[in-house]
Amino acid sequence: MxxxxxxxxxxxxxxxxxxxxxxxxxxVVSFFELYLARGFSRxxxxxYAFDLVVFxxxxxxxxxxxxxxSGLDFKTLIAFIHQEKGRNAAPASINRRLNTVDIFYRHCFxxxxxxxxxxxxxxxxxxxxxxxxxxxxxxxxxxxxxxxxTFRVRMPHRMIKALEPDEVNTFFETLKTGRDRAIxxxxxxxxxxxxxxxxxxxxxxxxxSQMLKVRGKGDKERMVPLPAGVLALIEKYMDTERPVRGKExxxxxxxxxxxxxxxxxLEGLRGVFRYKRAASGITHANAHRxxxxxxxxxxxxxxxxxxxxxxxxxxxxxxxxxxxxxxLQDVHADFEKAQGSIKALYGESV
Numbered sequence: 001m002x003x004x005x006x007x008x009x010x011x012x013x014x015x016x017x018x019x020x021x022x023x024x025x026x027x028v029v030s031f032f033e034l035y036l037a038r039g040f041s042r043x044x045x046x047x048y049a050f051d052l053v054v055f056x057x058x059x060x061x062x063x064x065x066x067x068x069x070s071g072l073d074f075k076t077l078i079a080f081i082h083q084e085k086g087r088n089a090a091p092a093s094i095n096r097r098l099n100t101v102d103i104f105y106r107h108c109f110x111x112x113x114x115x116x117x118x119x120x121x122x123x124x125x126x127x128x129x130x131x132x133x134x135x136x137x138x139x140x141x142x143x144x145x146x147x148x149x150t151f152r153v154r155m156p157h158r159m160i161k162a163l164e165p166d167e168v169n170t171f172f173e174t175l176k177t178g179r180d181r182a183i184x185x186x187x188x189x190x191x192x193x194x195x196x197x198x199x200x201x202x203x204x205x206x207x208x209s210q211m212l213k214v215r216g217k218g219d220k221e222r223m224v225p226l227p228a229g230v231l232a233l234i235e236k237y238m239d240t241e242r243p244v245r246g247k248e249x250x251x252x253x254x255x256x257x258x259x260x261x262x263x264x265x266l267e268g269l270r271g272v273f274r275y276k277r278a279a280s281g282i283t284h285a286n287a288h289r290x291x292x293x294x295x296x297x298x299x300x301x302x303x304x305x306x307x308x309x310x311x312x313x314x315x316x317x318x319x320x321x322x323x324x325x326x327x328l329q330d331v332h333a334d335f336e337k338a339q340g341s342i343k344a345l346y347g348e349s350v
Contacts, residue, residue, distance in 0.1 A: 020056075020066055027069075027108045028052070034107065041219050043195070051100035058083055069108055074115025074151075077101070081153060091155040098151060116151040160322045162296040163289055167282050174279040178237035179252060180272055184290060185233055190224050191294035191312050193217075194287045198264055200251040207231065216313035224311055295323035 020028065032045055058080050060066045077098065084094045105113050163171075168188065175181045186192045186200075196214050204213040205226070212226045234251070243253050243261040250263035273287050291312075298308050309320040 021068060024066060024069055024108075027104075031104055031107045039219070041217070044218065047096075048100050048104075051097040052104060054084075054097055055080065055101050069105065072101075072105060072113055074113065077113065077116070077151060091153045095152045095155065098153070102151070113151070160292050160296060161284070161289065162293040163282070163285060167285065168290075168293065171276060171280045171282050171285050174276045177255070178233065178241050179255065180276070182230070182233045182237045183252060183269070183272075185230050187287060187290035188294055189227060189230050191291050191298070192224075193291060193313075194266060194269055196313075198250075198252060198266060198269060201249040202251055203249060205231075205234065205251070207235075214313065217315075220313065220315075222310065222313050292323075295320075299323040 032049070035045055035048065036042075056066050059069075059072070059076070080101075081094060081098075084097070102113060102116070105111075172181070172184065175184060183197055186197050187194075190212065192214060193216065196216055199215045200212070206212070210226045210228065210231060211223050214222050214224055216222060238251075241255065242251075243255060248261075248263050252264045254260050254262050254264055254268065269287065273285070277283055277285050295308065295312055298311065303311075305317060305320055305324065308323065309317050312320060312323075314320045
């Protein structure tokens with residue numbers, strides 16, 4: 001696989017990077033082989049490859065070949081950030097690409113990029129590290145500072161956007177097949193990602209215990225409850241719609257065309273949502289929005305943070321915390337309740 005990625009880096013007009021120096025090509029191959037050997041998923045490797053392509057395009061500039069990576073420094077990264085912002089790249093995307101460049105540089109030279117290391121005289125360095133390792137006292141999973149990731153773009157704190165009940169109902173009215181209803185219900189009721197839904201095999205479904213084995217990011221497995229209603233939808237789809245001659249163990253298969261009976265692809269799933277958004281008029285009802293709705297509903301129902309983190313398959317509890325934002329109605333109700341207690345304390349004075 002690493003040779004295929006390097007071939008695309010060099011020759012494909014889509015990637016548009018030509019003339020990798022021999023030493024850099026060898027480093028790219030060894031970089032991908034290392035992370036494949038460490039058990040990183042192929043999707044992660046492809047994401048690393050695309051991030052490197054974006055950076056190599058910039059680093060090449062107007063030249064025909066990519067210059068030696070040894071010339072990379074702090075000023076180059078600043079210019080790269082300005083370019084990405086000019087292309088309206090999201091801060092999260094910029095930070096991911098900076099991280100990819102950082103670990104690739106460390107792979108090549110066994111040191112951090114010059115100018116990105118934290119000064120030894122920084123009085124807050126140890127304080128920050130201690131703060132990052134004290135989260136076990138809050139009753140949630142601990143996190144630890146990752147070495148080398150000292151150069152990042154500040155990310156704005158945005159609230160999770162979920163779907164309202166009437167929007168969900170309108171969207172479900174456009175789902176005519178049992179397969180599509182089962183897929184969307186797994187996202188809405190079980191909080192699954194797109195790739196997690198597509199990766200489900202028949203052997204992952206335990207009908208006795210009503211549990212589902214899910215393979216998440218980085219091929220990490222977790223078990224999630226499978227409510228009776230969702231299980232009934234899946235069983236109905238299998239009895240009436242799933243191609244009987246499917247050669248794969250996959251649950252969700254292509255139902256029409258030359259690929260009938262093969263595992264459903266991400267492009268096919270995105271096509272379903274694209275068509276249903278247009279049909280329902282709910283233009284923001286993408287697949288991940290249903291997962292956000294699940295997280296919002298679970299948090300509103302009082303599910304604890306550790307339980308919600310396990311259900312969503314988050315490795316960092318800070319990602320799960322985004323779902324614990326109170327609505328304006330909740331804040332108003334708590335405020336009024338507190339006002340009653342305050343008035344009882346001070347009587348007519350307040």
